[in-house]
Amino acid sequence: MTGDARLPVGVLTGSLGSGKTTLLRQWLQDSPAAETAVLINEFGAVGLDHLLVGRIDADTVLLDNGCICCAIRGELKEALWRLHQRRERGELPAFQRVLIETTGLAAPGPVIATLIGDAQLRQVFRPAHVATVVDALHAATHAQRPEWQAQVAAADRLYLSKTDLARPQDAEALRAQLARLNPLAVLGNSRQALPAWQEQPVQESNWLARAIAGTPRSRKGQEPHGSIQAFCLELDGPVDWCALTLWLTWLLHRHGERVLRLKGLVAVAAEGWPQGQPTVLHGMGHLMHAPEHLAEWPGGDGRSRLVFIASGLNGQQVDDSWQSFQRFFAQDNGAQPGAAPGPAAFH
Numbered sequence: 001m002t003g004d005a006r007l008p009v010g011v012l013t014g015s016l017g018s019g020k021t022t023l024l025r026q027w028l029q030d031s032p033a034a035e036t037a038v039l040i041n042e043f044g045a046v047g048l049d050h051l052l053v054g055r056i057d058a059d060t061v062l063l064d065n066g067c068i069c070c071a072i073r074g075e076l077k078e079a080l081w082r083l084h085q086r087r088e089r090g091e092l093p094a095f096q097r098v099l100i101e102t103t104g105l106a107a108p109g110p111v112i113a114t115l116i117g118d119a120q121l122r123q124v125f126r127p128a129h130v131a132t133v134v135d136a137l138h139a140a141t142h143a144q145r146p147e148w149q150a151q152v153a154a155a156d157r158l159y160l161s162k163t164d165l166a167r168p169q170d171a172e173a174l175r176a177q178l179a180r181l182n183p184l185a186v187l188g189n190s191r192q193a194l195p196a197w198q199e200q201p202v203q204e205s206n207w208l209a210r211a212i213a214g215t216p217r218s219r220k221g222q223e224p225h226g227s228i229q230a231f232c233l234e235l236d237g238p239v240d241w242c243a244l245t246l247w248l249t250w251l252l253h254r255h256g257e258r259v260l261r262l263k264g265l266v267a268v269a270a271e272g273w274p275q276g277q278p279t280v281l282h283g284m285g286h287l288m289h290a291p292e293h294l295a296e297w298p299g300g301d302g303r304s305r306l307v308f309i310a311s312g313l314n315g316q317q318v319d320d321s322w323q324s325f326q327r328f329f330a331q332d333n334g335a336q337p338g339a340a341p342g343p344a345a346f347h
């Protein structure tokens with residue numbers, strides 16, 4: 001017990017597609033919804049995580065105008081303050097904590113710095129924990145990014161995800177690497193992770209030191225996310241599943257290393273496909289995860305869309321590719337794979 005009446009704010013971080021929302025969903029399923037206010041930050045202007053987390057209510061806030069570690073720190077402050085005011089006025093349940101899910105591109109240092117450095121926020125909120133999800137399958141690639149190192153360095157809990165997909169020896173080597181990089185953090189598996197707020201605080205936290213550790217040095221004077229951009233491809237649905245998966249296979253075959261993250265919510269037309277149930281797609285690099293089906297359309301607007309976070313690939317290129325693929329598919333539906341023109345024809 002801290003004896004501190006301020007509301008604890010936890011930070012859930014980890015690389016793009018590492019499994020943050022999956023873990024958040026798991027945590028929220030196991031605790032009363034009204035206890036936790038959730039703030040979800042997405043890099044792109046079209047967020048999906050707030051829909052996928054399975055809670056669309058007043059105390060789930062989406063910050064989708066940019067990254068909270070750089071572009072929209074002011075909005076983070078405002079969002080936290082608004083949550084506090086609405087709680088005080090009884091417009092929201094008297095939640096007991098706030099959880100911030102950062103974008104995978106965010107370094108947690110500036111988020112902690114906002115919590116400890118702002119006199120107004122400091123009266124009401126206190127930082128509670130930083131939990132970082134580490135993708136065991138993509139760790140070698142992610143580790144090259146400065147924000148990954150900052151996310152690992154600032155954490156008090158490191159949760160490995162996708163150990164079911166990674167080679168056991170790679171997961172073991174990653175555990176050893178993480179223990180070297182951040183010996184104070186508790187290491188666990190994301191699938192077994194209890195909600196961080198149910199865990200004992202693991203260390204006498206020096207939040208200033210962690211804010212510093214969680215801020216990449218290379219950022220000074222640089223555009224933090226370089227050429228990375230987010231864009232959304234709206235699909236006229238229902239979408240032919242064969243066409244979509246064939247196109248995605250080709251797109252990722254050709255441009256996978258430029259696609260840092262792909263998320264989709266799609267109404268699918270295919271025989272035997274559950275009608276009215278949207279399909280959720282997750283991809284990163286050359287990999288697509290198995291599609292998931294939702295029981296109903298979250299948010300109610302029913303628009304099919306694919307959200308990309310990419311570097312060296314823009315929305316126009318992807319849109320052109322999809323349009324030309326659709327023309328090919330409409331003319332040649334049912335063509336044998338050998339008759340198809342191949343990925344390069346659509347780029």
Ligand SMILES: Nc1nc2c(ncn2[C@@H]2O[C@H](COP(=O)(O)OP(=O)(O)OP(=O)(O)O)[C@@H](O)[C@H]2O)c(=O)[nH]1
Pocket residue numbers: 014015016017018019020021022023049103104160161162163164165190191261263281282289290
């Ligand atoms: N096999 C396997 N898949 C996982 C695991 N954790 C997450 N995933 C899958 O990884 C994909 C991305 O998971 P998310 O939870 O959306 O990842 P995220 O970190 O929230 O993604 P962003 O918010 O875009 O950065 C989904 O298809 C998940 O089902 C895991 O431990 N094992």
